[in-house]
Amino acid sequence: MSGNGSFGLVGVMGWPIAQSRSPILHNYWIDKYKLNGRYVPLGVQPDRLADAVRGLRALGFRGCNVTMPHKQDIMAMLDSVDDTARRMGAVNCVIIGDDGKMSGTNNDGRGYYSSLIEVSPSFKPASGPIAILGAGGASRAVIVALLEEGATEIRLINRTFERAKSIADEFSGVVKALPWERRADAIDDVILLTNATNQGMTGKPPLEISLAKLPKSTLVSDLIYVPPETPFLKAARERGNVTVNGLGMLLHQARPAFKAWFGVMPDITPDLRATIQATFT
Ligand SMILES: NC(=O)c1ccc[n+]([C@@H]2O[C@H](COP(=O)([O-])OP(=O)(O)OC[C@H]3O[C@@H](n4cnc5c(N)ncnc54)[C@H](OP(=O)(O)O)[C@@H]3O)[C@@H](O)[C@H]2O)c1
Numbered sequence: 231m232s233g234n235g236s237f238g239l240v241g242v243m244g245w246p247i248a249q250s251r252s253p254i255l256h257n258y259w260i261d262k263y264k265l266n267g268r269y270v271p272l273g274v275q276p277d278r279l280a281d282a283v284r285g286l287r288a289l290g291f292r293g294c295n296v297t298m299p300h301k302q303d304i305m306a307m308l309d310s311v312d313d314t315a316r317r318m319g320a321v322n323c324v325i326i327g328d329d330g331k332m333s334g335t336n337n338d339g340r341g342y343y344s345s346l347i348e349v350s351p352s353f354k355p356a357s358g359p360i361a362i363l364g365a366g367g368a369s370r371a372v373i374v375a376l377l378e379e380g381a382t383e384i385r386l387i388n389r390t391f392e393r394a395k396s397i398a399d400e401f402s403g404v405v406k407a408l409p410w411e412r413r414a415d416a417i418d419d420v421i422l423l424t425n426a427t428n429q430g431m432t433g434k435p436p437l438e439i440s441l442a443k444l445p446k447s448t449l450v451s452d453l454i455y456v457p458p459e460t461p462f463l464k465a466a467r468e469r470g471n472v473t474v475n476g477l478g479m480l481l482h483q484a485r486p487a488f489k490a491w492f493g494v495m496p497d498i499t500p501d502l503r504a505t506i507q508a509t510f511t
Pocket residue numbers: 338363364365366367368369388389390393426427428429431453454455476477479480481
């Protein structure tokens with residue numbers, strides 16, 4: 231049992247941590263719903279993670295988010311990790327029960343899927359092939375969520391083929407690895423095209439891909455939210471595709487975490503979006 235009475239202490243662990251928008255996001259909701267609590271940034275160097283995790287319990291935290299570089303390493307330090315996080319190979323949310331037990335989950339994939347449905351409510355992952363560019367940690371979270379939502383064919387296209395191949399081997403049958411050179415051709419019949427590389431982020435070159443063969447009906451998403459519209463998303467929008475940026479994923483993954491810690495499922499409003507968006511300019 232926390233010694234903090236009704237005060238709900240939560241935060242985000244990472245290194246570095248100053249760039250995280252999660253404190254602004256969760257504290258916005260704490261204030262909006264007039265709750266007694268605070269969400270704090272927790273800068274934890276990699277070799278101090280075990281001490282920090284033990285400290286959470288001692289300090290009476292209700293839980294925390296976990297970001298780079300701790301998402302994998304923290305798994306072995308928790309009392310339990312759910313199936314979704316295991317399949318993703320990473321935890322992004324820790325919940326500490328009244329008994330002090332620490333459980334890990336990962337809301338990134340569900341957040342991503344919710345952000346798609348918010349923009350395109352009729353989207354059905356099972357209704358056709360999906361192409362994902364990039365095979366890093368975020369891509370893996372997206373793949374697991376799309377599989378959980380019934381995807382039947384995911385073409386995973388990555389600059390380093392072996393990385394895509396190892397994910398495809400793990401989720402054999404539905405996920406197929408394709409070489410990077412085939413990206414422009416492999417999108418000619420997809421219902422969803424997602425950029426899960428870092429190409430197009432502020433400070434990085436644009437993603438190199440021709441959209442000439444992409445159907446106009448394909449939903450196009452980018453996990454990047456800085457800038458709000460990458461050159462890839464701009465090109466897709468200008469040729470008539472519906473597009474989704476990564477801000478929705480960030481906002482939607484936070485909702486179930488907040489509910490677990492404070493018992494309130496918070497809303498994503500235009501004012502909240504504008505508040506977070508303003509921190510990027
Ligand atoms: N919206 C959200 O809430 C959210 C959450 C998490 C991440 N993200 C975003 O998702 C993106 C990926 O993050 P991550 O954590 O998965 O990163 P990561 O594990 O480092 O993976 C990076 C990916 O980008 C690819 N890549 C890097 N340079 C490239 C290049 N020059 N050409 C083609 N591909 C290249 C890598 O390919 P190789 O395997 O060949 O190196 C790899 O597939 C980032 O932009 C991140 O900001 C967004």
